[in-house]
Amino acid sequence: MNLVVTGATSFLGTALIRQLLTQGHQVYGVVRPDSPNLSAMTEAVRDRAAVSCQGREEGFMGGGCEDRFHILEMELGSLDQISQVIKHPCDMFFHFGWDGSGSHNRTKTDVQQKNVEDGLKALRGAKSLGCRRFLFSGSQAEYGVCQTVMREDMECRPVSEYGKAKVEFGKRARELCRLWARDEGFEMEYIHTRIFSVYGPGDHPWSLVNTCLDTFLKGGVMELGACTQQWNYLYIEDLVKGLLALAFSEEPGPDETDFSGSAADCGIYNLAAPGTWTRPLREYVEIMRCLCGNRGSCVYGKLPPNAEGPVNLMPSIEKIRARTGWKPEISFEEGIRRMLDLKNKENQKGRCILCGKELDKTELMELEGMPASAQDIPDEHEVKGDRGITLHLHQCRGCGLVQFDCQPVGYYRDVIRSGGYSTTMVELRTRQYRHLIDTYHLEGKKFLEVGCGRGEFLNVLTKFPVKAYGVEHRRSLVEAAVGDGLCVVRGFTENGDTVLGEHGPYDVFLSFNFLEHQPNPGVMLDCIRNNLAGDGMGLITVPSLEYILRYNGYYELLRDHIAYYTFDTLETLLERHGFQVLEKEMVNRDTLSVIVKKREPEACRGKRTAAGSHREAERDVMCGLAEETSAVNGTITPVDISGLTTSLKDIRRQMENLCRRLKEDGRSLAVWGASHQGFTLAATTDLKGHARYIIDSAPFKQGRFAPASHLPIVAPDHWIEDPVDVILIIAPGYTEEIAGSIRERFGDQVRIMAMRSDKVEELS
Numbered sequence: 145m146n147l148v149v150t151g152a153t154s155f156l157g158t159a160l161i162r163q164l165l166t167q168g169h170q171v172y173g174v175v176r177p178d179s180p181n182l183s184a185m186t187e188a189v190r191d192r193a194a195v196s197c198q199g200r201e202e203g204f205m206g207g208g209c210e211d212r213f214h215i216l217e218m219e220l221g222s223l224d225q226i227s228q229v230i231k232h233p234c235d236m237f238f239h240f241g242w243d244g245s246g247s248h249n250r251t252k253t254d255v256q257q258k259n260v261e262d263g264l265k266a267l268r269g270a271k272s273l274g275c276r277r278f279l280f281s282g283s284q285a286e287y288g289v290c291q292t293v294m295r296e297d298m299e300c301r302p303v304s305e306y307g308k309a310k311v312e313f314g315k316r317a318r319e320l321c322r323l324w325a326r327d328e329g330f331e332m333e334y335i336h337t338r339i340f341s342v343y344g345p346g347d348h349p350w351s352l353v354n355t356c357l358d359t360f361l362k363g364g365v366m367e368l369g370a371c372t373q374q375w376n377y378l379y380i381e382d383l384v385k386g387l388l389a390l391a392f393s394e395e396p397g398p399d400e401t402d403f404s405g406s407a408a409d410c411g412i413y414n415l416a417a418p419g420t421w422t423r424p425l426r427e428y429v430e431i432m433r434c435l436c437g438n439r440g441s442c443v444y445g446k447l448p449p450n451a452e453g454p455v456n457l458m459p460s461i462e463k464i465r466a467r468t469g470w471k472p473e474i475s476f477e478e479g480i481r482r483m484l485d486l487k488n489k490e491n492q493k494g495r496c497i498l499c500g501k502e503l504d505k506t507e508l509m510e511l512e513g514m515p516a517s518a519q520d521i522p523d524e525h526e527v528k529g530d531r532g533i534t535l536h537l538h539q540c541r542g543c544g545l546v547q548f549d550c551q552p553v554g555y556y557r558d559v560i561r562s563g564g565y566s567t568t569m570v571e572l573r574t575r576q577y578r579h580l581i582d583t584y585h586l587e588g589k590k591f592l593e594v595g596c597g598r599g600e601f602l603n604v605l606t607k608f609p610v611k612a613y614g615v616e617h618r619r620s621l622v623e624a625a626v627g628d629g630l631c632v633v634r635g636f637t638e639n640g641d642t643v644l645g646e647h648g649p650y651d652v653f654l655s656f657n658f659l660e661h662q663p664n665p666g667v668m669l670d671c672i673r674n675n676l677a678g679d680g681m682g683l684i685t686v687p688s689l690e691y692i693l694r695y696n697g698y699y700e701l702l703r704d705h706i707a708y709y710t711f712d713t714l715e716t717l718l719e720r721h722g723f724q725v726l727e728k729e730m731v732n733r734d735t736l737s738v739i740v741k742k743r744e745p746e747a748c749r750g751k752r753t754a755a756g757s758h759r760e761a762e763r764d765v766m767c768g769l770a771e772e773t774s775a776v777n778g779t780i781t782p783v784d785i786s787g788l789t790t791s792l793k794d795i796r797r798q799m800e801n802l803c804r805r806l807k808e809d810g811r812s813l814a815v816w817g818a819s820h821q822g823f824t825l826a827a828t829t830d831l832k833g834h835a836r837y838i839i840d841s842a843p844f845k846q847g848r849f850a851p852a853s854h855l856p857i858v859a860p861d862h863w864i865e866d867p868v869d870v871i872l873i874i875a876p877g878y879t880e881e882i883a884g885s886i887r888e889r890f891g892d893q894v895r896i897m898a899m900r901s902d903k904v905e906e907l908s
Contacts, residue, residue, distance in 0.1 A: 145236060146230075147164055147172070148174065148226070148230070148275070149161055149171060149172070150238070150240055150266060151281075152173030152174055154240055156339075157173070159346060159380050159384050160238060160240075163385075165212055169212065173213065174216045174218050174241060175215060176218075176219065176220070177217040178217075179217075212529075220262040220265075220266070221258070221262050224269045227272035235277070236276070236278075237267075237269075237270035239278065239280050243255060250305060250306035260312050260316070263317065270332065277333045277391060278317070278333070279337065279390065279391050281337055281339055282310045284339065284340045284414075284459065286307050287307075288303050290455075293460050294338075295462075296460075321334045338414050339416075340414070340416035344380030345483060347380070357487065358487075360432060360439050360440035361439065362440070363440050365440065366441070366443070367443045368429065368442060368445075369446070369448065370445050374422050374423070375456075376417050376421060376422045377476050378415065382472035383415055389470040390413060413463055414460060416459035418471065426444065428476060432480055436484070488664070489551055489663060496542055497663055497666075498545045498717050498720075501543070504538060508537045508538060509789060511535045512534045514535050514824060514828065515533075515703070515852045516851055517554075517851060518820035520553070520555065521849065521851060523848050523849070527849040530854065532851075533852075535550060535703060539782065540780075542780070544712065544716075544781070545707060546689055546783055547706055547708065550703060550706070551663070553703060556661045557617035558595075558616070558618040558621065559595040560618070567881060569600075573656075574607075576683060577604065577605055577608050578608070580681075584681060586652060588611070589610055590613065590647060590651045590652070591613065592645065592648070592650040593612075594672055595616060595617070595656075596616050596625065597616060598625045599624070599628055599630040601654070602632070612631065614633075615636070616633075617636040633645045633646070637667065638671070643675065644675045649677040650675055650677065653672050653682040654682070655684045656684075659707075660709065661704055661706060662707070669717070670722075673723065677742075678742070680741075681739065682742075683738075684737070686709045686735070686736050687700065687734060689783075691733060691735075692708065692734075693787060693788070695902060696791035697788075698789075698824075699820075701788075701824070711736060711738075714738065715728075718740055723740040723741065723743060724742075725739075726741055727739040732877045794902060795902055799825070802872075802897075804830075806869070812867075814835055814871050815872050817839075817874040817882070818839075821874050822838060822874040823851055823852065823853070827851070827853040832854070832855065836866070837855055837856045837858045838850055843859075846859045863889070867894070869894065870895045872897045872904070873898040873899065873907075874898075879898045
């Protein structure tokens with residue numbers, strides 16, 4: 145649809161636009177000329193176009209934004225002329241532009257009356273565009289001071305000029321819509337939302353929630369009013385979903401279409417959290433302080449009430465639920481955890497994820513045009529807005545860990561595997577399990593795989609005489625694992641106190657190529673340790689930096705893997721968080737594998753408890769103290785990445801030569817392997833312009849497009865319909881297995897080549 149949003153740079157407007165773009169709509173965002181927030185909003189849209197649909201389950205990020213988002217710099221008082229700027233019909237108009245929403249201006253009659261007149265001009269502008277729905281952001285201030293539950297059909301007694309203006313605009317807007325329907329036959333549904341107290345990422349830094357969190361994290365004193373009033377908080381993501389539930393609901397009920405009716409609540413909907421979530425404001429404050437590690441303190445009764453007086457917020461949301469079925473899903477506790485997570489990430493930027501030391505400004509290596517992720521693979525709609533990104537590789541001088549200085553991918557909590565059932569991986573896991581169980585006499589013990597995906601490796605474990613459990617964050621993967629008869633629950637190592645499943649404490653934990661995705665690996669290890677028995681053990685694998693450096697495979701670097709461990713840095717991390725390394729080996733040529741044993745708390749470096757370490761780490765990062773408290777003994781040997789920079793040039797040259805020769809011979813090429821290696825090579829070499837498609841056996845990748853290069857991903861049998869002369873295998877660790885499959889499927893009709901380390905080799 146073609147949609148218009150005023151107040152586009154506001155907290156609500158920006159959040160709504162993000163979701164509308166994710167859903168594929170054309171959005172016209174109206175902003176004031178020379179708005180100071182314009183550049184931030186533009187950058188947010190550009191980032192989402194580049195990142196391409198991170199955090200798809202949360203529904204707040206998407207690709208293709210730049211092509212579908214149009215900024216209109218217009219004064220609110222000229223919106224009746226908007227059809228002179230937008231030259232084609234629009235479907236819906238969201239009016240959130242409203243001056244003077246701050247506490248001081250809420251009392252000014254002239255400011256608020258101008259808002260009413262500007263709003264009516266917006267309504268006329270929507271009519272000129274042919275919009276059939278006009279959704280307005282009203283406020284709980286329309287009710288005034290209430291001591292009872294606020295329902296849409298009750299009489300409004302606003303106290304502030306702000307609340308009075310919202311009520312007046314609603315009445316006049318409904319009347320105009322009735323007149324247009326009666327006199328001109330033009331029916332535009334007017335939807336008036338009364339929005340209660342909303343919080344979340346993107347809100348003003350001086351909001352109560354942001355002020356509390358920032359103050360508590362620094363250990364400061366929060367001076368507040370009495371905070372005895374009943375309050376109701378709604379997370380921004382839930383609010384946007386509610387707005388869209390109304391905007392895109394089916395045909396309205398009788399009271400909305402009967403423009404001659406007189407129902408006082410016609411077209412009005414409260415948007416708030418359920419009544420069961422309503423509680424004294426002081427309880428919300430104390431919850432925030434608790435989630436900040438009980439740091440800081442509160443002094444109540446110091447500040448006066450706001451412009452409306454001591455307002456109680458006790459909303460009813462039965463009306464919107466009856467029409468749309470919408471109900472909020474994100475509890476206040478969960479919403480605050482999300483905000484703390486974002487604040488933590490923002491404060492950690494530029495610091496080592498292992499020791500907290502500030503990273504050098506000069507990077508080891510810069511990689512341009514890289515895929516934004518390996519698992520958020522764009523579909524036919526998202527691919528238009530997908531862009532490559534630039535990554536900066538650093539080495540920490542404090543502990544030596546090599547890492548990217550960037551935010552993690554949105555799905556870092558999830559384990560998404562495409563090679564879990566391959567013969568190579570099943571044989572490897574079987575060997576590892578047998579050695580671990582036999583060597584340490586673990587028969588009958590409880591094993592927990594942390595980040596088990598849909599249970600590919602857990603299923604192998606069930607063949608051994610142990611009790612197998614798994615925990616996985618992505619709901620769909622948990623459901624698939626449970627459907628296969630595995631004992632898997634939904635969860636993640638959010639902090640050191642998190643309980644993983646209901647069968648702990650566990651005797652052994654398993655973590656397969658998961659730790660390298662984590663922006664807070666120490667928190668993950670603290671949580672795992674806290675869920676283990678006193679003599680607990682573990683088996684961990686991570687990709688090997690030594691392998692990457694030895695074979696100069698720059699294409700092994702990707703944003704999903706935020707950290708690149710050596711045996712030394714992995715052991716440093718494990719020891720800092722209470723684990724002793726018993727065995728270590730290189731498996732499958734490219735993977736570090738270690739067996740660890742839980743240490744007693746007093747043996748841990750820093751002598752911190754598992755739960756306490758999370759709170760201390762969070763405090764240190766938030767207060768900027770991490771560098772002072774995280775020194776690591778020993779001298780760090782600088783990593784030599786000269787081979788990687790050389791291989792980047794050499795591999796590009798090899799691919800250029802290969803593609804040129806094939807083109808001269810009139811021969812076609814395809815890639816086998818929609819892995820991060822294949823995506824990176826396709827994006828950063830001539831493959832993107834010469835290869836016809838990428839073959840992959842994982843059904844969830846088929847029908848999509850490789851990020852950055854945009855090569856179509858197809859099933860193996862696609863070759864039968866659209867054969868190519870040459871298949872280039874890019875799948876380290878699986879090359880021989882795939883080559884055998886190609887020979888079995890296609891015989892000698894196709895020439896097989898493979899990327900081995902930094903060389904393209906002929907296999908047949």
